[in-house]
Amino acid sequence: MKRLLGVLGGMGPLATVDFMNKVIGLTQAGRDQDHVPMVVYSVPQVPDRTAAILENAESPLPAMLQGMAVLRQAGAECVAIPCNTAHYWYAELAREGRLPILHIADAACEGLAGRGVGGGNVGLLATSGTLAAGFYQDRLAARGYRCVTPAADDQQKLVMGGIHHVKAGELDAARQVLERAAHRLIQAGAQAIVLACTEIPLVLTPESPPGAAALVDATEALAAACVRWARAPAAAAPKVAAH
Amino acid sequence: MKRLLGVLGGMGPLATVDFMNKVIGLTQAGRDQDHVPMVVYSVPQVPDRTAAILENAESPLPAMLQGMAVLRQAGAECVAIPCNTAHYWYAELAREGRLPILHIADAACEGLAGRGVGGGNVGLLATSGTLAAGFYQDRLAARGYRCVTPAADDQQKLVMGGIHHVKAGELDAARQVLERAAHRLIQAGAQAIVLACTEIPLVLTPESPPGAAALVDATEALAAACVRWARAPAAAAPKVAAH
Numbered sequence: 088m089k090r091l092l093g094v095l096g097g098m099g100p101l102a103t104v105d106f107m108n109k110v111i112g113l114t115q116a117g118r119d120q121d122h123v124p125m126v127v128y129s130v131p132q133v134p135d136r137t138a139a140i141l142e143n144a145e146s147p148l149p150a151m152l153q154g155m156a157v158l159r160q161a162g163a164e165c166v167a168i169p170c171n172t173a174h175y176w177y178a179e180l181a182r183e184g185r186l187p188i189l190h191i192a193d194a195a196c197e198g199l200a201g202r203g204v205g206g207g208n209v210g211l212l213a214t215s216g217t218l219a220a221g222f223y224q225d226r227l228a229a230r231g232y233r234c235v236t237p238a239a240d241d242q243q244k245l246v247m248g249g250i251h252h253v254k255a256g257e258l259d260a261a262r263q264v265l266e267r268a269a270h271r272l273i274q275a276g277a278q279a280i281v282l283a284c285t286e287i288p289l290v291l292t293p294e295s296p297p298g299a300a301a302l303v304d305a306t307e308a309l310a311a312a313c314v315r316w317a318r319a320p321a322a323a324a325p326k327v328a329a330h
Numbered sequence: 331m332k333r334l335l336g337v338l339g340g341m342g343p344l345a346t347v348d349f350m351n352k353v354i355g356l357t358q359a360g361r362d363q364d365h366v367p368m369v370v371y372s373v374p375q376v377p378d379r380t381a382a383i384l385e386n387a388e389s390p391l392p393a394m395l396q397g398m399a400v401l402r403q404a405g406a407e408c409v410a411i412p413c414n415t416a417h418y419w420y421a422e423l424a425r426e427g428r429l430p431i432l433h434i435a436d437a438a439c440e441g442l443a444g445r446g447v448g449g450g451n452v453g454l455l456a457t458s459g460t461l462a463a464g465f466y467q468d469r470l471a472a473r474g475y476r477c478v479t480p481a482a483d484d485q486q487k488l489v490m491g492g493i494h495h496v497k498a499g500e501l502d503a504a505r506q507v508l509e510r511a512a513h514r515l516i517q518a519g520a521q522a523i524v525l526a527c528t529e530i531p532l533v534l535t536p537e538s539p540p541g542a543a544a545l546v547d548a549t550e551a552l553a554a555a556c557v558r559w560a561r562a563p564a565a566a567a568p569k570v571a572a573h
Contacts, residue, residue, distance in 0.1 A: 089375060099362040104350045107372070111343050117498050119342040119374040126400060127370035129350070131362040132332060157369060161400045255360050 089124050092313055093163025095154045097129040098170035099254050102285030106169035109310035123317040126161040128154040136172035137216030148176050155184030167313050169306055171213055171283045175220040189316060191309045192226040195281050198308030202301045210235045210277030212268060213284050214250060215242055223283055235277045241268055253286035262290040273300045281305055332367050335556055336406025338397045340372040341413035342497050345528030349412035352553035366560040369404040371397040379415035380459030391419050398427030410556050412549055414456055414526045418463040432559060434552045435469040438524050441551030445544045453478045453520030455511060456527050457493060458485055466526055478520045484511055496529035505533040516543045524548055
């Protein structure tokens with residue numbers, strides 16, 4: 088029996104499905120039994136992550152820990168969270184959930200390196216909660232990248248507006264404003280852009296970049312990290328990290 | 331908190347993702363929290379269902395019951411199985427898994443009625459295991475439909491060949507042979523065709539019928555049944571059925 092991957096999902100549900108699809112697509116398989124076994128907790132009734140970070144609204148942590156408990160009980164040996172903003176609670180989730188978690192921002196950094204982007208200005212398309220949390224900026228800076236983020240007005244109207252369109256299933260409207268946000272980052276000097284909200288790659292894809300910049304899909308990067316984990320011998324599993 | 335849907339999946343993994351996608355698409359939602367909460371056991375390391383039915387090979391039942399136990403422990407109140415052939419073990423799964431299961435063939439019958447097909451000849455595109463199990467033929471006959479199934483040679487080469495192509499990710503090759511199988515059923519008098527293997531709607535869709543016949547996607551019909559279940563008051567939940 089292969090090692091079981093836990094997925095703390097539902098934030099949102101379409102992003103979870105997109106993540107699962109990418110894990111399947113990145114797996115070398117000729118039959119069902121070759122695929123990565125997963126148990127997926129896709130319960131969207133989690134308090135809004137961005138509101139909790141920015142407005143001190145109800146914390147999603149208890150709901151997410153309930154999901155971690157289900158994944159651990161189910162036998163998951165490692166967890167992926169296809170929601171960037173949720174990584175604000177990464178340390179608590181890994182510690183209190185007592186399972187190692189593959190960090191989506193680390194995966195995105197590996198994705199940048201894989202696209203040949205070794206340094207320079209990297210644009211971030213993310214929720215306002217993720218930007219305020221700062222973990223992307225920290226992890227990118229640690230690897231020698233400089234972060235470019237949207238102006239406050241663009242962030243609110245184009246990025247958050249686009250993300251809400253995706254969550255409401257209005258994909259064309261979402262694509263329009265998110266492409267505009269990506270263009271503004273390129274104008275501001277971004278040589279690559281990380282799609283650091285799992286709703287965004289549902290409408291912008293690395294295959295259809297809106298300019299010259301390389302787009303790195305954090306969801307796909309996380310899926311690739313999971314496939315590597317599933318292939319690696321058990322000893323290579325990540326340790327439960329403190330942060 | 332809404333009632334939690336359990337999904338016994340992984341048979342195959344792409345079909346599970348397709349099913350989740352259809353549940354999300356059929357749900358009226360303006361934000362994450364409106365969506366159906368699910369816990370999904372997508373563990374593809376289950377012995378082959380068709381081989382177990384036809385060749386008396388290793389039974390998938392213990393592996394599936396392990397999945398049922400995970401779903402019940404996670405708090406699922408009802409289960410959907412996006413694998414038609416697995417419904418051969420429906421009675422044991424519901425009884426020993428101690429959870430009600432929405433039957434995919436009942437959902438497909440409701441899908442036929444919803445497409446305005448009230449009787450007549452209905453073609454079945456399914457695994458050889460599902461055809462041998464007979465539960466589709468029984469349930470269709472009980473509602474006044476006559477079943478049309480492929481000739482033995484077509485079943486082996488076109489239907490099973492196509493399904494294996496899907497599982498190997500060879501979608502174009504799969505579409506070609508499965509469209510041919512659908513045409514043969516129409517030539518044999520089918521007025522409607524049930525896509526009664528979850529791999530088949532990944533390449534044939536009700537929107538692109540290969541002839542005059544209505545195609546009913548059993549995966550989509552099951553997703554619709556789940557959305558109805560999630561909307562219904564708790565009293566409307568199905569009972570644990572004996573068969």
